[in-house]
Amino acid sequence: MAKDSTLIELIQGVAEHSSRGYTFLNNDGKTTALTEHYWSFPELRKEAERRARYFRSLGLEKGDRLAMIVPEGEDFVLNFFGAVMAGVVPVPMYPPLALGKLDSYIDSAARVLTSSGAKMLLTTKQVSPIVWSLMGRVAGLKDLLLTEKVRDHDSSKVTTNLDDIHITSADPCFLQFTSGSTSDPKGVIVTHGNLCANAKAIMIDGLKSNGEVDKGVSWLPLYHDMGLIGFVIAPLFNGVPVVFLPTLAFVKRPGIWMETVSKYGGTITFAPNFAFGLATKRVTETVKKSLKLSQLRVLGCGAEPINAKTMRTFVETFAPCGFNPNALMPCYGMAEATLAIAFDDLSRPMTSVRIDRETYESEKVAKLAGETGEAIELVSVGQSFAGHEVAIQGPGGELLKNGEVGEIVFRGPSVTAGYFQNEEATRALLEGGWLHTGDLGFQLDGELYISGRKKDLIILNGRNYYPQAIEWEVEQIEGIRKGNAVAFAILGENTEELVVVAETKVQDKATLAEVVKRHLQTTLGLSAKEVVLVGSGALPKTSSGKLQRQKTKHQYESGELGRLGNRTLGSTSTKVALFRHITMSAFARIRHTIRGSLPERARRLASAVRSPRQVTR
């Protein structure tokens, strides 16, 4: 049997490093103080095997899905490893955290449970009253199991052994569902082989890590790929010790992230862009004086668009603490690629290019900007790893050259086998032997830059949302025309920001807009940056009546939204005035946001002007 071809072998192998392990900082008490629980790697292996035998004794077989709603890191990791050792396929799910949005939480949890075909749901005593109602709602879900019961079971009474479990690298290890709300959740199949390939790519090619000197620090949620694969699974590859903080402890008190790095001598830590903004925002001079960050070798940034300005502010803020600018490492990845696709080079500071906006938009080519003209600043996410390949594809599937903009595609042993029991989506994802990321970008001198997104996905504070789910909620509100709401994201300072545009016949649009904002807060926990209400027929649609999100976004950004539907544009002079308006607004548009070219927009406008749908009220 090849060594290190399954996660089971990684867990067994890491037990050789008896002087290292995982430290969990837990919220046990009545105050915010954290208590430390240390598990050496051999102890972790032993406990995982003990739990694995218990899972088998409950009737869980190889390949059965075990859904997990387990908020605490220690509990999560021990049960996750236990399930994997038993050949069971865990399905990590996010816990109920949002305030007073339990109904929508239960709905989306039910959809994930159904889609994964989970046999059992593992959760904690404290969470169980909230999720109990799922038991009657999901066909095939046989039992709810408490982590306390797994932890406290009497192992002397369990006679099952693990000898008959034969797992190969092609077997699914776990299912990764996207973290945001979606009406049609898809579970990414992460195989054992995927994990081993990506773990090696991360720990060796990307981080050049060494278990004897490195130490990871993470507050990332473990139901998300960056936290689970990056800090729970990949470090097993070479036995890098990790300190885990509760996610909520960071969100409640962002300063704790760098404090923990300093206190434990962390050398590797990762987070999405928004967290860099939070960590910088409220740090005081006194706190900065006490922080020691010179040993921090890798500060990775990924999972959402990277804003160069946020990164620079972070570097400046923490420079007095000894923070080394070379440590900042923009990276790119996604669950469908297991986790990592490309990492920036660690031996240099963050690198960015300023490309000419006009050439980018009109010719779909990235050309370095000159002194004049508008520029877009994009951060390099470096290169992919040994045995993997990144390329840029044009609309016809052809591979594009240096500087040409198209869809980022990826291939190699880290690419998923597909979506669980969803052949149609899998075919589209893996067409032509490449993983289609849905992201737009280009390569310049072998380095990858992400410049936009083909899909309509919205990423808010590191979580993915499909616009359909948001639009559906908006349409439930009285006064909003059914089937006439559009949600999209624009790039804000620290994260993307949500904009909703909807049609209404109601006169008092300001009051209704407030109602929409509040509704989104209550149901999905989202705060929209702006809700724009327009008259009937003002939203752009295709000839077959389908909503056009990208087009609505272009109209929003150029300020032409809703103006077209309420007037008849007959005379040439009015059209000229409108074209000028669009041209002028090109200079006032939101920074970093990439949109269609001016001639393209003019064509769209002209067709909108002609459409009878746009001029009737």
Place this chain on the structure above:
Amino acid sequence: MRTEEEIIKLFKEAVREVDHNVKLGEMTAKTELSAVGLDSVMTMEVIGVMEEKLNVRFPDEDLATLKNMGDLTTLIRKLS
């Protein structure tokens, strides 16, 4: 025991500490937390500031069921 007014005052102070640009209107026990105008991350930051000021920790599962300022008051009284 803290009065409702005191807790609302404390909440408002915490919001200002997290982001002084947020405009807060009149608040009562019935004011829904989701209607205050904070996104989910900011709401948790505000909760974090309140925890520090009160030297308590709001258990995660209790946070999941909080709806309005009255619930927050009840929770704080239960914990202190």
